[in-house]
Amino acid sequence: MNMNDALEACKPLPPAPHLLHVDADDATALILATLLVPEIRVTRAASMADAQALLRQHDFALIVLDPDLPDGDGQHLIRDLRERAVHTPVLLYSARQPSLHHQAHAFLPKPWTSPRQLWQATCRLLEMDLIAR
Template sequence: MNMTEALEACKPMAPAPHVLHVDADDSTALILATLLVPEIRVSRAGSMEHAAARLDKEKFDLIIVDADLPDGDGQVLVDAMRARGCHMPVLLYSARQPSLHHQAHAYLPKPWTSPRQLWQAVCRLLELDLAVPR
C-alpha cells in the first residue's frame, strides 16, 4: 500500500443514514432493523408521541411509519411533519391502505412486502446505491 492509499483508507467514512421507524409492533421492528443494520442506523418509536419527541430532538434521513399506532394515525404524524416544513422522505409501511391524500413518498403493504422490496424502497428513498442483501 502506498502513502496515497494509506491516507485514503484513513479518511472517515460518511455516517450511515439514520432512519426513524415508527411502529408499535415489536416483530416488525426487529425484522426491519435486522434487514437494514449496519448499513443504515435505525431508531424506533412505538407511538406518535414518542416519534414527535424524537423528531424534535434528532435528525433523520427517512421515516418509516405504520398508519396504525396505539395513540393515533401515523398519517396524521406525517401531515404534522409536513405542516412544520419537514420534508424528509417517508415510507408508509402498513397493513392499512393509505388514503388518497397521504403525504408519504412510498407505500409498502405489511406483512406482504418481501425483505428485498423493503430494502429496495429504503435505498431508493435514501438515494443509496447498495446491493440487495441475500
C-alpha cells in the same frame, strides 16, 4: 498500493443515515432493524407521542411509518411534518392502504413486502447505492 491509496483507505466512513421507524409491532421493528443495521442507523418509536418527541430532538434521513399506532393515526404525523415544512421522506409500511399516500414518498404493504423490496425502497429513498441483499 502507494501511500496516498493507503491514507485514502484509512479515512473514516461517512456516518450511516439515520432512520426513524414508527411502528407499534415489536416483531416488525426487530425485522427492520436486523435488515438495515449497520448500514443504516435505526431508531424506533412505538407510539405517536414517542415519534413526535424524537422528531423534535433529532433530524432523520427517512421515516418508515406504520400509521396504526396505539395513541393515534400516524398519518397525522405526516400532516404535521408537512405543515411545519419538514420534508423528510416517508415510507408508509402498513397493512392498510393509506388514505394520505400522496403525502408519503412510497408505500409498501405489510406483510406482503419481501425483505429485499424493503431494503431496495429504503435505499432508493435514502439515495444510497443498492447493495445486493
